[in-house]
Amino acid sequence: MQPINVINIMKQPFKYIFIVYLFLSSTISLSAQQMKWSPQYQAYINQYKDIAIEEMLRYRIPSSITLAQGLLESRAGLSDLTLESNNHFGIKCNGGWNGPTLYHNDDAEGECFRAYSTAYESFEDHSKFLKKPRYASLFSLDIKDYRGWAYGLKAAGYATSSTYAEKLINIIELYKLYQYDSAKSYDRYLADKVSKDKPVNGSILHLIFKYNKNYYVKVRKGDTFRSIGEEVGTSQRALARYNERDKDDVLENGDIVYLKKKRHKADKVFRNRPHSVRIGESMYSISQFYGMRLKNLYKLNHLDPDEYQIHVGDKLKVR
Numbered sequence: 237m238q239p240i241n242v243i244n245i246m247k248q249p250f251k252y253i254f255i256v257y258l259f260l261s262s263t264i265s266l267s268a269q270q271m272k273w274s275p276q277y278q279a280y281i282n283q284y285k286d287i288a289i290e291e292m293l294r295y296r297i298p299s300s301i302t303l304a305q306g307l308l309e310s311r312a313g314l315s316d317l318t319l320e321s322n323n324h325f326g327i328k329c330n331g332g333w334n335g336p337t338l339y340h341n342d343d344a345e346g347e348c349f350r351a352y353s354t355a356y357e358s359f360e361d362h363s364k365f366l367k368k369p370r371y372a373s374l375f376s377l378d379i380k381d382y383r384g385w386a387y388g389l390k391a392a393g394y395a396t397s398s399t400y401a402e403k404l405i406n407i408i409e410l411y412k413l414y415q416y417d418s419a420k421s422y423d424r425y426l427a428d429k430v431s432k433d434k435p436v437n438g439s440i441l442h443l444i445f446k447y448n449k450n451y452y453v454k455v456r457k458g459d460t461f462r463s464i465g466e467e468v469g470t471s472q473r474a475l476a477r478y479n480e481r482d483k484d485d486v487l488e489n490g491d492i493v494y495l496k497k498k499r500h501k502a503d504k505v506f507r508n509r510p511h512s513v514r515i516g517e518s519m520y521s522i523s524q525f526y527g528m529r530l531k532n533l534y535k536l537n538h539l540d541p542d543e544y545q546i547h548v549g550d551k552l553k554v555r
Contacts (some may be wrong), residue, residue: 271406277442280312281411287359287430289422295363296375300382301389302362302412303406313355316340319440321351325362326395355441356431380417425451429468429495441467446493448503448527455491464493481529482518491492492524501536502526502554510551517548526554 238286268274281303288299288306309326317323321338329337329348336351344395352358370392378386386401386408391508397403408414429444429451442453442464453464461483462472476483478497487493503526519541523530534541 241554248469250430253349271410273410274365276312276314277407277411279411280310283426283441283443284355284359284430285416286422286427287356289361289416289419290324290358292379292417292419293422295367296379296384297363297366298379298382298414299419300408301357301404302384303411303413304382304386304407304417305362305389306359306402307407308403313440317349321349322353322355322358323349324349324355324358325365328363329360330370331365354431357432381419382414397455432467444468448499450498450526450527451495452492453495455487455489455493457489459493461485461487461488461493461514464497468495470495478522479521494524498523498527498529502527502528504555509555511554512548513546513552515548517546519544521552522552522554528554 249490284306285299285303288302288524291297291302297434305311306324311314313319313324316506317326317338317340319334320340323338326342327350327418328342329350329389333350336353338349338351339346340349341347342349350361352361361398371394372390374385374392377388383405386404389395389403389404391392392398394400418537426444426446441454444453453468455464459470461476461481465472465475472483475493475495476485478494478499479492506526511526518532519533523533526533527529531541533552533554534544536555
């Protein structure tokens, strides 16, 4: 395609200029449509949306903007800068920063970036960073005006990329992050975990899932109750007790580890929906699947733990 000469365009009738404008706009839109949904991006959103909402309610910064910036700047938590220093927003050392630092190549070689102990510290510092006078005009915008915020951040010099605003908007609209800008509350447990969670031996933090009014992580190779407990701020013994296991039990890749005591019954959606036992299942694996206590699974079905032998096809009440 031949390059467009802006000077020649300006000499043309308005109708021609308008057509070129539509062409350029459609080109940008086409580029936006090329962004594909990513499970890693969605996992990041699930992990940090509650702290983003908490920050919004405290500082009046749209949670959609916070999440989109975090996703873009940290590559959904997988950038070297984020993994090494918990810096989710690419904030550099300037502006009177006296905390820990990390040197990293960005616009120039060996630039100084702020370092944090936890992701929460990074989110909190990001909110305070946007309270600088240079961003003051943004706070006159409606909290739901994520487009205005995106263009305002670019105009105020937050990033050097010429398409920074469009990238934020694309992320927000693809993942429907604008839905969180209407939130009036957040999950305090998950927000608190973000404030305490720390990687163990440089590993990537586990994603925390919510189910049956509880929270759980999926075991990765090499995990133990001790390592998971250190990460989430719960003792090894308590974590094993919540999961009705011994603290020294060997965990298998893919196991579910609940972070709080399990419920007496399965979620209410399973009322009048008995579980049909499948090959390889045990009473314990079934109780973990539904997030309910093993002894209650036996009790609901009037079964004796010492006598009952599970069989494929058995129907078990879980609610």
